[in-house]
Amino acid sequence: MAELLTDEPLFPGGPAPLFDVDHVRVEYPTPAGPVPALEDVTATVADHGLTVLAGPSGSGKSTLLRVLGLIDRPTAGRVAVAGRDVTTLGHRARRALRRDRIALVVQNPAENLIGHLTVGQNLRAAAESARQDPGDAETALDWLGIPGTAAWRVEALSGGQQQRLAFGCALARRPAVVLADEPTSQLDAASAALVLDVIARLVADGVPVVVASHDDEVITRADRVVRLREGRIEETT
C-alpha cells in the first residue's frame, strides 16, 4: 500500500508541526446562549505517528478534531497547518485544503461509505474525490484484510470490515493526515483490534493519524495523547 502514497511533501512548508493550535476557543450557539466546547486550547500535533485526543464524554475531543479538520472555525485563537495560518482562510480555500489534504473517518462505519456503490467503487470514488489515481483495488483490499470483496455491496461487509474499508478510502485520497472520530466505538473488541491494526499500518507507512477516542485500547497504541477535560487541555503526554 505504501506505493499508493505520494512522495511529494504532504503539506510543503518546512519543519513546522502538522497542526499548531494556539489559545483556541470554540463556542456553539444554543437557544440558551453560547456554549463553550473548547477553552484556551493550545497544542501541537506532529506530522507523524498516532496522536489520540482523549477525555471523557463532552470534554471537547470531537470539537478539537473538527477544528483540525477545518470543519469548525474557532471563535477565538489561531490554527496553523504546516505553519500556514488557516484561521483566516476563506471558505473555499479551507474546503480545498480539506478535500485535497485531510481525510476524516467518523464513528458510524456506514456513514464513511457510499451505500449504493460496491467496495471497489467506493475506493475509486474516494481517490477521485481528491483527484488521485485510484490504483489497484485488489492491492488495497488485500492490505485491508478484505481481499476479493471489490464487487460486493458495502452492506455485505461487517461493521468492522466497513470501517477498515473507510480507512482504505481515506488512504486512497492520499491525504496529509487522517482524522478519525471514535472509529472503534461501534465495534466489538475483535473488530476494533483489526481496525487498530490498519491504523497502525497507516502510521507505519508514514501517514499521521489523529484519533478522538476514550477507548483505552486506542490510547494504549498512541505515540502522543492530548487529554481534554471540560474543554481544556488537562495533560499532554
Ligand SMILES: Nc1ncnc2c1ncn2[C@@H]1O[C@H](COP(=O)(O)OP(=O)(O)OP(=O)(O)O)[C@@H](O)[C@H]1O
Ligand atoms: N453542535 C453543538 N451545539 C451545541 N453544543 C455542542 C455542539 N457540539 C458539541 N457541543 C457541546 O460541546 C461540548 C464538547 O462536545 P464534544 O462532542 O466535542 O465532546 P466529546 O469529548 O467529543 O464528547 P463525546 O465523547 O461524547 O463525543 C459538549 O458540552 C457538547 O454538549
